[in-house]
Amino acid sequence: MRAFQWSQLTDQQQAEILARPAQSQSAELQQQVAAIIDAVANEGDAAVLRYTRQFDCENLSKLRYSEAKIAERAEQLSADIKQAIDTAYETIRTFHLQQQPQDISVETAPGVVCTQRFEALTAVGLYIPGGTAVLPSTALMLGVPAQIANNPRRVLVSPPDSNGELSPALMYVAQKCGITEVYCCGGAQAIAALALGTESIAPVAKIFGPGNSYVTAAKQQVAQRSGGPAIDMPAGPSELLVIADDTANPAFVAADLLSQAEHGADSQVILVSPSAALISATQSALEQQLEVLPRAATARKALEQSSLIQADSLEQACEISQRYAPEHLSVQLDDAEQYLAQLSLAGSIFVGHYTPESGGDYATGTNHVLPTYGFARNYSSLGLLDFYRRYTTQTVTKQGLAQLSKAIITLAETEGLRAHARAVSIRLENQS
Ligand SMILES: NC(=O)c1ccc[n+]([C@@H]2O[C@H](COP(=O)([O-])OP(=O)(O)OC[C@H]3O[C@@H](n4cnc5c(N)ncnc54)[C@H](O)[C@@H]3O)[C@@H](O)[C@H]2O)c1
Ligand SMILES: N[C@H](CO)Cc1c[nH]c[nH+]1
Numbered sequence: 234m235r236a237f238q239w240s241q242l243t244d245q246q247q248a249e250i251l252a253r254p255a256q257s258q259s260a261e262l263q264q265q266v267a268a269i270i271d272a273v274a275n276e277g278d279a280a281v282l283r284y285t286r287q288f289d290c291e292n293l294s295k296l297r298y299s300e301a302k303i304a305e306r307a308e309q310l311s312a313d314i315k316q317a318i319d320t321a322y323e324t325i326r327t328f329h330l331q332q333q334p335q336d337i338s339v340e341t342a343p344g345v346v347c348t349q350r351f352e353a354l355t356a357v358g359l360y361i362p363g364g365t366a367v368l369p370s371t372a373l374m375l376g377v378p379a380q381i382a383n384n385p386r387r388v389l390v391s392p393p394d395s396n397g398e399l400s401p402a403l404m405y406v407a408q409k410c411g412i413t414e415v416y417c418c419g420g421a422q423a424i425a426a427l428a429l430g431t432e433s434i435a436p437v438a439k440i441f442g443p444g445n446s447y448v449t450a451a452k453q454q455v456a457q458r459s460g461g462p463a464i465d466m467p468a469g470p471s472e473l474l475v476i477a478d479d480t481a482n483p484a485f486v487a488a489d490l491l492s493q494a495e496h497g498a499d500s501q502v503i504l505v506s507p508s509a510a511l512i513s514a515t516q517s518a519l520e521q522q523l524e525v526l527p528r529a530a531t532a533r534k535a536l537e538q539s540s541l542i543q544a545d546s547l548e549q550a551c552e553i554s555q556r557y558a559p560e561h562l563s564v565q566l567d568d569a570e571q572y573l574a575q576l577s578l579a580g581s582i583f584v585g586h587y588t589p590e591s592g593g594d595y596a597t598g599t600n601h602v603l604p605t606y607g608f609a610r611n612y613s614s615l616g617l618l619d620f621y622r623r624y625t626t627q628t629v630t631k632q633g634l635a636q637l638s639k640a641i642i643t644l645a646e647t648e649g650l651r652a653h654a655r656a657v658s659i660r661l662e663n664q665s
């Protein structure tokens with residue numbers, strides 16, 4: 234990992250250190266993804282099958298998993314993994330159940346009633362990554378809120394393994410969350426199929442879920458197409474920024490950094506600390522823990538584009554974090570709560586020495602689908618409300634219209650929109 238002293242860097246150097254790995258948004262990748270989307274638009278299932286055979290399973294013959302197949306795969310899961318999934322399902326459900334939307338009805342002026350109503354989206358597409366690791370936990374993060382929202386169509390897609398199968402754990406989650414429409418496909422081709430529809434996959438209203446750079450680029454591209462689906466957020470390669478001082482345990486800090494580095498070579502992790510001793514001890518702990526990490530090769534690649542930053546103070550560390558806007562922010566300080574007022578720009582914040590980032594990945598109850606690439610500045614973490622659409626109504630009585638008429642007519646005339654004004658005055662003139 235590269236090590237820096239923040240105050241000794243130029244503005245440009247600071248910006249370079251906080252930049253995301255370049256490959257994520259390259260023009261070449263965008264073009265490759267556009268070509269896959271076009272192929273799916275033109276050829277439908279044939280293109281989805283062709284790309285899935287190219288990237289995931291040479292012999293795949295069928296995209297859809299029947300309900301019987303979902304049940305058969307789920308049945309194969311061991312009791313202890315079922316138990317772990319059941320535990321996580323309950324905490325995630327408990328947290329998301331509290332996020333239920335409330336319709337409101339407000340009399341904004343005498344005789345004028347406005348309402349805001351929520352309606353579950355009719356069809357949601359749930360993308361579960363499966364390239365470098367199978368992630369049943371992500372299926373929980375998407376499946377549980379979709380189940381609570383009761384979206385009428387809940388479609389799960391995920392890249393199959395080299396035998397053309399989806400994992401028993403994933404199918405157990407699908408079953409638990411009442412998902413009956415499951416397809417074995419991933420990458421940009423799966424996103425295109427969900428967005429545009431094919432012979433066997435009907436299009437959905439909104440696409441959810443994280444993924445690698447191809448998946449993220451595909452989501453962004455299909456959302457920009459006319460009539461394209463909504464998307465949740467750009468949730469790409471995992472990121473973690475840790476703020477720690479001398480009260481932190483370097484072994485804990487190193488373990489957390491590695492937990493996100495092991496996701497993929499394109500992950501990025503950053504430690505910011507005012508303590509040179511903590512940084513140095515974390516470096517040693519990283520080396521020790523890498524020795525026994527099965528995914529060390531992947532983690533090492535991620536660490537090459539990651540940084541250890543020595544700040545002048547914890548206040549400066551908070552400023553750096555706010556500027557980076559990480560997907561995950563871990564605050565490993567004795568008085569962590571005290572710094573939360575200075576820290577908000579992150580997908581999710583892990584507070585204190587005993588709150589590992591992986592806790593939120595699996596089972597604290599928060600959603601682990603979070604904005605990356607600095608989008609945490611403007612996007613929210615995933616929640617129940619994302620599975621609804623919101624709309625309003627207004628009901629105006631004759632008296633209510635009379636009350637508002639002057640304001641409406643004056644504003645319409647100010648904008649030079651006479652027909653707008655007339656739609657009010659005609660009603661008042663014709664009052665019986
Ligand atoms: N931000 C979040 O909330 C969050 C949550 C979980 C996982 N993640 C991230 O999701 C990512 C998952 O990535 P993954 O790769 O394991 O699985 P993935 O399912 O996102 O991607 C696998 C697919 O990528 C496509 N692909 C691979 N190489 C390609 C190529 N050369 N050209 C075109 N398409 C290609 C294939 O279709 C393959 O099926 C990781 O980076 C992980 O960190 C993020
Ligand atoms: N850390 C990932 C989000 O960036 C989520 C995840 C799933 N499984 C383990 N971790």
Ligand SMILES: [Zn+2]
Pocket residue numbers: 471492493496591594
């Ligand atoms: Zn993780």
